[in-house]
Amino acid sequence: xxxxxxxxxxxxxxxxxxxxxxxxxxxxxxxxxxxxxxxxxxxxxxxxxxxxxxxxxxxxxxxxxxxxxxxxxxxxxxxxxxxxxxxxxxxxxxxxxxxxxxxxxxxxxxxxxxxxxxxxxxxxxxxxxxxxxxxxxxxxxxxxxxxxxxxxxxxxxxxxxxxxxxxxxxxxxxxxxxxxxxxxxxxxxxxxxxxxxxxxxxxxxxxxxxxxxxxxxxxxxxxxxxxxxxxxxxxxxxxxxxxxxxxxxxxxxxxxxxxxxxxxxxxxxxxxxxxxxxxxxxxxxxxxxxxxxxxxxxxxxxxxxxxxxxxxxxxxxxxxxxxxxxxxxxxxxxxxxxxxxxxxxxxxxxxxxxxxxxxxxxxxxxxxxxxxxxxxxxxxxxxxxxxxxxxxxxxxxxxxxxxxxxxxxxxxxxxxxx
Amino acid sequence: xxxxxxxxxxxxxxxxxxxxxxxxxxxxxxxxxxxxxxxxxxxxxxxxxxxxxxxxxxxxxxxxxxxxxxxxxxxxxxxxxxxxxxxxxxxxxxxxxxxxxxxxxxxxxxxxxxxxxxxxxxxxxxxxxxxxxxxxxxxxxxxxxxxxxxxxxxxxxxxxxxxxxxxxxxxxxxxxxxxxxxxxxxxxxxxxxxxxxxxxxxxxxxxxxxxxxxxxxxxxxxxxxxxxxxxxxxxxxxxxxxxxxxxxxxxxxxxxxxxxxxxxxxxxxxxxxxxxxxxxxxxxxxxxxxxxxxxxxxxxxxxxxxxxxxxxxxxxxxxxxxxxxxxxxxxxxxxxxxxxxxxxxxxxxxxxxxxxxxxxxxxxxxxxxxxxxxxxxxxxxxxxxxxxxxxxxxxxxxxxxxxxxxxxxxxxxxxxxx
Numbered sequence: 001x002x003x004x005x006x007x008x009x010x011x012x013x014x015x016x017x018x019x020x021x022x023x024x025x026x027x028x029x030x031x032x033x034x035x036x037x038x039x040x041x042x043x044x045x046x047x048x049x050x051x052x053x054x055x056x057x058x059x060x061x062x063x064x065x066x067x068x069x070x071x072x073x074x075x076x077x078x079x080x081x082x083x084x085x086x087x088x089x090x091x092x093x094x095x096x097x098x099x100x101x102x103x104x105x106x107x108x109x110x111x112x113x114x115x116x117x118x119x120x121x122x123x124x125x126x127x128x129x130x131x132x133x134x135x136x137x138x139x140x141x142x143x144x145x146x147x148x149x150x151x152x153x154x155x156x157x158x159x160x161x162x163x164x165x166x167x168x169x170x171x172x173x174x175x176x177x178x179x180x181x182x183x184x185x186x187x188x189x190x191x192x193x194x195x196x197x198x199x200x201x202x203x204x205x206x207x208x209x210x211x212x213x214x215x216x217x218x219x220x221x222x223x224x225x226x227x228x229x230x231x232x233x234x235x236x237x238x239x240x241x242x243x244x245x246x247x248x249x250x251x252x253x254x255x256x257x258x259x260x261x262x263x264x265x266x267x268x269x270x271x272x273x274x275x276x277x278x279x280x281x282x283x284x285x286x287x288x289x290x291x292x293x294x295x296x297x298x299x300x301x302x303x304x305x306x307x308x309x310x311x312x313x314x315x316x317x318x319x320x321x322x323x324x325x326x327x328x329x330x331x332x333x334x335x336x337x338x339x340x341x342x343x344x345x346x347x348x349x350x351x352x353x354x355x356x357x358x359x360x361x362x363x364x365x366x367x368x369x370x371x372x373x374x375x376x377x378x379x380x381x382x383x384x385x386x387x388x389x390x391x392x393x394x395x396x397x398x399x400x401x402x403x404x405x406x407x408x409x410x411x412x413x414x415x416x417x418x
Numbered sequence: 419x420x421x422x423x424x425x426x427x428x429x430x431x432x433x434x435x436x437x438x439x440x441x442x443x444x445x446x447x448x449x450x451x452x453x454x455x456x457x458x459x460x461x462x463x464x465x466x467x468x469x470x471x472x473x474x475x476x477x478x479x480x481x482x483x484x485x486x487x488x489x490x491x492x493x494x495x496x497x498x499x500x501x502x503x504x505x506x507x508x509x510x511x512x513x514x515x516x517x518x519x520x521x522x523x524x525x526x527x528x529x530x531x532x533x534x535x536x537x538x539x540x541x542x543x544x545x546x547x548x549x550x551x552x553x554x555x556x557x558x559x560x561x562x563x564x565x566x567x568x569x570x571x572x573x574x575x576x577x578x579x580x581x582x583x584x585x586x587x588x589x590x591x592x593x594x595x596x597x598x599x600x601x602x603x604x605x606x607x608x609x610x611x612x613x614x615x616x617x618x619x620x621x622x623x624x625x626x627x628x629x630x631x632x633x634x635x636x637x638x639x640x641x642x643x644x645x646x647x648x649x650x651x652x653x654x655x656x657x658x659x660x661x662x663x664x665x666x667x668x669x670x671x672x673x674x675x676x677x678x679x680x681x682x683x684x685x686x687x688x689x690x691x692x693x694x695x696x697x698x699x700x701x702x703x704x705x706x707x708x709x710x711x712x713x714x715x716x717x718x719x720x721x722x723x724x725x726x727x728x729x730x731x732x733x734x735x736x737x738x739x740x741x742x743x744x745x746x747x748x749x750x751x752x753x754x755x756x757x758x759x760x761x762x763x764x765x766x767x768x769x770x771x772x773x774x775x776x777x778x779x780x781x782x783x784x785x786x787x788x789x790x791x792x793x794x795x796x797x798x799x800x801x802x803x804x805x806x807x808x809x810x811x812x813x814x815x816x817x818x819x820x821x822x823x824x825x826x827x828x829x830x831x832x833x834x835x836x
Contacts, residue, residue: 023439033435296780296812304731305727398712
């Protein structure tokens with residue numbers, strides 16, 4: 001079966017000038033990919049008649065589905081609607097249903113409505129009106145010679161709602177889509193090439209209808225399994241069977257599946273075991289605490305943190321000994337151990353985490369160059385430490401330290417739960 | 419004078435499937451816009467012969483400059499180089515200089531080199547070889563019928579270095595670019611529509627050769643002034659003259675210019691006045707400390723922080739009185755004042771900052787719904803507080819709280835420096 005081919009056309013001078021990042025096209029790509037529609041091209045053009053008509057023509061020639069975002073505002077700069085009318089050789093007429101919906105939208109928000117807003121309810125005669133419940137510019141659906149078109153506002157949450165409520169189901173109706181199942185295995189603490197080496201036999205033995213993709217991101221590698229076939233249930237079973245095969249080899253690196261993040265996975269583990277954590281951050285400067293507290297409900301297992309940026313406060317607030325700091329320095333295994341134990345005691349938690357390092361770009365020495373970081377996790381009867389040798393980039397070092405420290409906590413929770 | 423027209427072609431299946439966000443095209447758009455080159459189209463296509471050749475042909479027909487990113491890896495999936503050779507009707511030959519540079523690159527990193535890597539030094543015969551000092555895939559520059567082409571790797575830091583070191587200067591050489599000056603005024607603490615209302619007379623009175631753009635982002639609005647003319651010096655003077663006119667109206671919101679961020683601006687202010695700060699974060703959970711410590715050299719004015727996530731530690735670690743917590747609750751003006759003073763005392767700094775609120779999505783009440791946040795800044799002889807009524811979104815609330823708290827610090831520094 002041939003895959004359905006889609007093109008995305010994003011319209012707006014502000015995109016081409018780099019004033020606004022086009023997050024829409026990326027999001028649409030992901031969504032379509034999930035239902036087995038193949039995006040073959042994304043085009044970004046300005047609010048310009050000739051560029052827009054050319055893009056429409058090129059897209060129609062190549063694609064089964066054309067998704068257009070932007071250019072639907074109420075002012076004269078916004079050309080998408082009149083040019084679609086021109087392209088489809090039709091006129092713009094009042095859609096009473098659309099005018100009514102826009103009027104209701106303004107009324108519900110207690111806002112004044114202008115003539116320009118009323119005109120947003122006038123649409124190309126041959127289009128199918130698609131209500132936009134969270135904004136004023138309606139969606140418009142067209143069909144010609146087997147190609148389907150949808151025009152949507154560029155505002156991300158309006159576009160997303162129209163995609164989910166209308167476009168995705170509609171594509172499923174007008175085309176016979178392949179049956180696809182996805183499953184994502186989330187790993188941390190191992191690089192892409194090492195992981196690939198570890199699982200190459202399993203990878204080579206995957207059945208033809210299951211594809212594997214490596215998706216690396218900061219300190220993480222996601223393994224995406226995609227199965228193609230006839231029934232979702234069968235595909236799910238096939239995928240689970242393969243996961244069972246590979247898990248013994250990689251289980252120590254796997255923290256979760258699909259939408260899990262490392263912070264979410266750690267939260268689950270701590271809640272399950274009724275344990276609590278506190279953090280003492282020097283070089284990571286609050287970022288680990290931020291990662292943990294970005295998860296709703298984190299107050300159930302996070303008691304607090306200290307950022308003792310100077311040695312004096314490492315001693316004063318979390319009780320690192322003066323001798324240790326003088327003898328080994330702030331960036332040392334000895335110091336991070338005392339920091340982790342100190343913050344665990346201060347907040348009376350089960351686990352204490354700590355970081356100390358040279359985040360850069362300044363502050364490095366021959367012995368401890370920029371990127372040298374020590375981390376520790378302390379709990380009753382167990383202390384684990386790790387030395388990291390990171391990059392020259394301060395922000396990257398902070399983020400990588402955070403991933404490594406959360407992973408160290410994950411390992412310690414597993415060690416102590418046995 | 420006609421503007422130089424550029425097109426950006428980003429190549430890679432991983433972009434179309436939504437596995438990777440294409441940040442390159444956005445960055446290139448911004449850079450070109452700064453030197454007066456107009457990006458007329460951005461196209462993203464997969465690693466597919468026909469799609470690539472079509473994109474090349476369409477781009478050549480329309481643009482003066484074509485910038486291609488991606489598809490330059492050493493493996494067979496990477497088609498950009500052979501297809502450029504095909505498109506320009508030339509053969510791929512060894513460029514000894516390029517092979518030498520790649521060999522040196524591997525040697526300097528102590529890594530093994532494969533035959534595939536050597537072949538990265540073989541390039542289309544008619545191209546100009548552009549050394550890539552931070553990676554293995556060389557840049558390639560082509561010219562045909564007045565259109566200039568550059569092919570670059572998709573790895574962002576490699577592409578950026580090639581753009582800055584070679585492409586931007588080269589475009590300046592082969593075209594006569596318009597003379598343009600930009601200046602960005604950075605504001606915080608006022609919404610776009612309020613700001614626009616405040617400065618509308620000034621805006622309407624701007625000379626024809628100076629354009630104004632509003633660029634809003636989380637809690638901030640940037641005002642971008644762009645001047646077109648004959649001499650950079652004259653344009654700079656013209657812009658400064660306009661800034662001087664508008665500044666009295668908006669000075670309380672202006673924290674900096676151009677590449678300044680709020681964190682950088684605060685760092686400068688504190689260093690100038692030889693003052694130091696500490697933070698006590700409840701609802702912002704470490705994010706304010708992270709923002710401050712993300713700036714190199716922040717240890718010169720940041721002493722540390724405490725994240726007393728539970729009331730017990732607000733009392734125990736930073737000395738908030740039990741009575742205040744019981745009487746007014748953790749999310750109250752009284753509590754954040756004591757938190758700010760407490761953390762200032764603990765770290766013995768000039769300024770103490772604090773936050774306490776309902777970040778959500780749970781934890782709201784009728785009296786204190788989700789999004790209710792109190793912040794405070796305390797210093798000798800001055801305490802400033804602010805109540806924020808934010809959104810339903812936890813992460814957004816954390817970020818908005820951080821912007822508001824840093825802005826409160828900025829205001830307090832100004833108040834106390836007089």
